[in-house]
Amino acid sequence: MRRKLVIGNWKMNGSLAANSVLLRGIVAGYAAQNADCGVCAPAPYLAQCQSELTGTPVAWGAQDVSAYAAGAYTGEVAASMLQEFGCRYVLCGHSERRAYHHETNEVVAQKVLAALNAGLTPVVCVGETLEEREAGRTNVVVCAQLQAVLDVLEAAAVEKIVLAYEPVWAIGTGKTATPALAQEVHGMLRKQVAERNPVAAANMAILYGGSMKPENAKDLLAQADIDGGLIGGASLKVADFLAIVHAA
Ligand code: 3PY
Numbered sequence: 001m002r003r004k005l006v007i008g009n010w011k012m013n014g015s016l017a018a019n020s021v022l023l024r025g026i027v028a029g030y031a032a033q034n035a036d037c038g039v040c041a042p043a044p045y046l047a048q049c050q051s052e053l054t055g056t057p058v059a060w061g062a063q064d065v066s067a068y069a070a071g072a073y074t075g076e077v078a079a080s081m082l083q084e085f086g087c088r089y090v091l092c093g094h095s096e097r098r099a100y101h102h103e104t105n106e107v108v109a110q111k112v113l114a115a116l117n118a119g120l121t122p123v124v125c126v127g128e129t130l131e132e133r134e135a136g137r138t139n140v141v142v143c144a145q146l147q148a149v150l151d152v153l154e155a156a157a158v159e160k161i162v163l164a165y166e167p168v169w170a171i172g173t174g175k176t177a178t179p180a181l182a183q184e185v186h187g188m189l190r191k192q193v194a195e196r197n198p199v200a201a202a203n204m205a206i207l208y209g210g211s212m213k214p215e216n217a218k219d220l221l222a223q224a225d226i227d228g229g230l231i232g233g234a235s236l237k238v239a240d241f242l243a244i245v246h247a248a
Helices: 014-029 043-053 079-083 093-102 105-116 130-135 138-152 157-160 179-195 200-202 214-221 238-247
Strands: 004-009 035-040 058-062 089-090 119-124 162-165 206-209 230-232
Touching: 004 238, 014 035, 014 043, 014 058, 014 105, 014 238, 035 089, 035 238, 043 058, 079 105, 105 119, 105 138, 119 130, 119 138, 130 138, 138 179, 157 179, 157 200, 157 230, 179 200, 179 206, 179 214, 214 230, 214 238, 230 238
Parallel strands: 004 035, 004 230, 035 058, 058 089, 089 119, 119 162, 162 206, 206 230
Antiparallel strands: none
16 A cells, blocks of 8 residues: 655745744644655745654655756756755656746656656656647647656656646636546556556556645545645645545
8 A cells, every 4th residue: 555645836835934833834734644744845945844844754855856967057946956955855847847837758757767766765746738638639649758757767766756637727717627537547557657667657656736735635635645745735724634634
């Protein structure tokens, strides 16, 4: 039985004061038996996460990483730097990075490699736009996004990644994929991973993201191939985030 995992993606939100209330609230209220949890904070707040969360059951991570190890890449943050701040996770290829920062499947794959080289767990995000779904291209799009990552990894390294299926049309829109629809894509992704490494596929956490909230978390998390959530807006409120973690 795979253990559930719920990760908050704060996006570009927060302040030292607000984060402190949020992190302390999560730590104080976390009582999950079946789920691990973590938060992915903006880079400047990783030191705060490290100081508030070290020694607690709540992990932390970043929302992006450079594909490069070091050098003249102004504004970029290297995986080794995230590792120094105690990060366990790093999101790779979130749809907002793909859309607004033009990250291609190949760039995302290089970021995944950089994360793994620094001992981080990449949370590889895939998902289709509304246009792609309506054109019947969901499977082609998400499989290509995943395949680009599988192609650069040794088979054994596939065991070290987490996947997140986030339909772009469900992000920040309040629309959520139905549990059946999400399950269909999750099942397909797991089969694709199994073709490369069956053990990795059986053990891999595949998270659902896209307007997951307390009201819909239980039904989504009850699906056979949905192993947790990548939570946007609801991760900024202690009660909502914990309700999702505890529904897992
Ligand atoms: C959302 O649910 O809005 C997300 O993008 C989570 O990453």
